[in-house]
Amino acid sequence: MNARIGKHLLGLIAILLLAACQPSPYPRVSLAEGTPAPQVGADEPRKLSLRVAIAAVISPQATFETYAPLLDVLSRRLDRPVQLIQRGTYAEVNELIRTGGADMAFVCGGAYVEGQREFGMELLAAPQVRGETTYFSYIIVPRDSEAQSLADLRGARFAFSDPLSNSGYLTPLWALREMGVTPETFFASTTFTYSHYNSIRAVADHLVDGAAVDSLVYEFTIASDPTYSGKTRIIAKWGPFGIPPVVINPQIDVSLKSQLRAALLAMSEDDAGQKALNALMIDRFVSVDDSAYDSIRQMAAILRGWK
Amino acid sequence: MKRFAPFLRRITAISVTAKILGMVAGVVLLLGLMVTLQVRARLERELRADLETRGVAITRSLAARSADLLLTDNAFALHQLIRDTLENNSDVRYTFILDASGNVAAHSFNQSVPPDLLAVNLNPAPPYQMQTLQSEEGLLTDIAAPILGGKAGAVRLGLSHQRLEATIARAT
Numbered sequence: 001m002n003a004r005i006g007k008h009l010l011g012l013i014a015i016l017l018l019a020a021c022q023p024s025p026y027p028r029v030s031l032a033e034g035t036p037a038p039q040v041g042a043d044e045p046r047k048l049s050l051r052v053a054i055a056a057v058i059s060p061q062a063t064f065e066t067y068a069p070l071l072d073v074l075s076r077r078l079d080r081p082v083q084l085i086q087r088g089t090y091a092e093v094n095e096l097i098r099t100g101g102a103d104m105a106f107v108c109g110g111a112y113v114e115g116q117r118e119f120g121m122e123l124l125a126a127p128q129v130r131g132e133t134t135y136f137s138y139i140i141v142p143r144d145s146e147a148q149s150l151a152d153l154r155g156a157r158f159a160f161s162d163p164l165s166n167s168g169y170l171t172p173l174w175a176l177r178e179m180g181v182t183p184e185t186f187f188a189s190t191t192f193t194y195s196h197y198n199s200i201r202a203v204a205d206h207l208v209d210g211a212a213v214d215s216l217v218y219e220f221t222i223a224s225d226p227t228y229s230g231k232t233r234i235i236a237k238w239g240p241f242g243i244p245p246v247v248i249n250p251q252i253d254v255s256l257k258s259q260l261r262a263a264l265l266a267m268s269e270d271d272a273g274q275k276a277l278n279a280l281m282i283d284r285f286v287s288v289d290d291s292a293y294d295s296i297r298q299m300a301a302i303l304r305g306w307k
Numbered sequence: 308m309k310r311f312a313p314f315l316r317r318i319t320a321i322s323v324t325a326k327i328l329g330m331v332a333g334v335v336l337l338l339g340l341m342v343t344l345q346v347r348a349r350l351e352r353e354l355r356a357d358l359e360t361r362g363v364a365i366t367r368s369l370a371a372r373s374a375d376l377l378l379t380d381n382a383f384a385l386h387q388l389i390r391d392t393l394e395n396n397s398d399v400r401y402t403f404i405l406d407a408s409g410n411v412a413a414h415s416f417n418q419s420v421p422p423d424l425l426a427v428n429l430n431p432a433p434p435y436q437m438q439t440l441q442s443e444e445g446l447l448t449d450i451a452a453p454i455l456g457g458k459a460g461a462v463r464l465g466l467s468h469q470r471l472e473a474t475i476a477r478a479t
Contacts, residue, residue: 024441029423031401031442033416060378061455068458086379 049083050074050260053102055093055111055162057217057244058197060086062224067106069276070267077263088194090164097121097249104260108214108244110166113297116290117306120250124257125264126243126288129216129281133288134240136215137167140203140232147210150175150236156209158187159199165214166296168196171238172212174299197221204231215239220281242292246285261287347479354471355448358398362450362466363435365396370452370462373404377412377459385413392464400447400467406460424449424463431461445469 052071054063063086075082085102087093090111096102098119107115115121126133141147147156150172160183161168169192176186183190191208193199199211200221215237222229246264248257267273268284277284300306321329369392376384389402393415401424403414414420428438431451440447446468454460 026439026441026446027427028441029421029427029447031421031423031444033418033421056375056379060375061459064378064455064459088379088381 049081050078050104051083051085051096051102053085053087053093053096053105055090055105055107056086056088056195056197057106057108057214058220059195062197066279069272069279073267073273073276074260074263076272077266078259090162094118094121094164097247100249100251102249103252103256104246104248106244107247108162108165108167109242109293109296110170110300111162111164112245112247113166113293113300114164114304115247116293121247122250122252122257123288123290124246124248124261125285126245126292127280127282128284128286129243131283132240133243133286133292135167135243136237136239136241137171138213138215138218138234139172139210139236140200140213140218141210141235142203142206143231143233145209145233145235147235150210151179152235153210154186155188157189157191157207158183159191159193159202159208159211161196161199161211161213162192162194165196166241166299167214167239168199168212170296170299170303171241173303175236175238177303200228200232204228210235214244216243216281223281241296242288242294245288245293343479347475350478351471351475354474355468358466358468358471359437359448359450361396361398362448362464363437363452365392365399366402366435366450366452366462366464369402369404369464370454373413373462374454374459377404377406377454382413389413389415398466398470400444400465402462402464404454404460404462407458412460424465428463431457433457440465445472 052067052074054067056063058066064084067084071082071084085096087096090108093102093105093107094111094115097105097107097115098121104124107121112121112123129135139150139153141153147153158172160172163169173183176183179186191202193202193211196213196217199208199213200218202208203211204227218234248260264285265287268277318326369388372388373385375381376388385404389404392402393399401415401420403416403420403424404412406412411420411425427440428436428449428451431453433453433456435450435452437451438449440449444467448466448468450464450466452462452464454462
């Protein structure tokens with residue numbers, strides 16, 4: 001009798017042990033680090049990428065989304081991969097072009113005149129927007145602000161975009177100079193947002209009382225998100241200035257330069273190219289003369305103390 | 308029936324008081340065990356759901372905050388973001404960020420991301436994807452969130468169940 005009970009007990013224990021030992025229903029992983037995994041595609045022979053640099057004029061995410069179709073078309077036309085390189089400041093993009101870290105870049109007029117003076121940054125083409133190759137610098141304020149002009153922003157908190165920006169720094173600095181003041185004596189505080197889009201957001205959210213922004217970026221932002229139109233308004237407009245151009249390193253291969261220029265100038269000639277341009281609110285790319293940037297160059301020479 | 312005769316003889320030999328006390332004690336013990344098991348299961352479910360909710364929030368926040376840094380190749384800021392996440396969330400065992408090609412752009416490990424982790428919970432669909440994993444450190448909840456819908460990469464975050472299990476053990 002006792003033997004039978006013992007057998008039953010042993011059976012029960014065995015079942016419980018088996019239940020406890022059954023494999024986990026979850027995938028098993030080891031947290032041992034091992035050797036670093038090779039980079040994806042590192043060992044594959046591939047065509048040399050065209051590296052296109054863009055400063056964060058709008059947000060990096062918006063830049064990634066809106067420039068992707070244009071870069072796809074460029075990639076197909078040039079029969080090589082195109083790599084988008086984004087940087088937080090105009091100076092970093094200029095440095096990429098100077099050192100050969102990027103082949104081509106979309107830069108601001110202010111960054112172009114600086115790069116051209118420093119290392120011979122070269123104009124490749126320029127976008128044409130609503131039939132013009134010019135743009136403006138806007139001073140914007142919150143919609144409910146009482147300010148009607150730059151003079152009304154005395155003692156205010158003000159946002160510049162980037163130290164190399166024409167519309168976001170050079171032009172308002174010039175306007176203050178004309179008024180016989182400096183940002184330090186005129187405003188209560190100033191800040192650099194490092195993107196026109198950030199400046200627009202800072203004004204809309206009342207983080208600052210005013211900001212100097214690129215007219216093209218302002219209009220692009222309003223078109224993409226009309227709520228900004230209800231939160232901000234323009235109180236001053238300066239220009240016209242030469243539109244932010246597409247530039248290259250002066251040392252770039254001559255044939256690549258010709259291919260790039262041809263691809264950009266012909267961008268509007270087919271549907272895919274036109275769609276890519278529409279995403280950026282650009283009519284087409286055209287050739288521009290360096291003299292289009294003379295007014296920016298003259299301001300920069302005085303304000304930056306060029307010899 | 309013969310089989311149970313000795314057992315019945317022993318039972319009938321016990322006093323009524325002892326039998327009642329025995330039955331009450333048995334019922335109390337049984338109920339106690341059932342309640343404990345019930346509470347344990349319920350507590351585990353609740354704590355696990357809470358852990359997962361927090362993990363999803365942290366992962367999605369990381370995905371949103373890392374997008375601009377990833378797109379501008381700001382490696383140091385990405386590293387800092389990962390460090391801050393680990394320092395301020397004690398249940399987070401690891402986190403790493405993959406770029407659009409699937410290469411590791413930043414991670415919280417000493418040297419490199421364990422190869423096993425790179426082979427699971429792949430290609431997360433928006434808004435996130437969750438998988439429970441068994442490791443030498445116990446259960447992990449691995450959460451993957453795409454960055455810009457996956458076009459810019461993905462964030463992976465692993466939550467350890469160790470603190471959750473210790474809390475359940477203490478409570479029950």
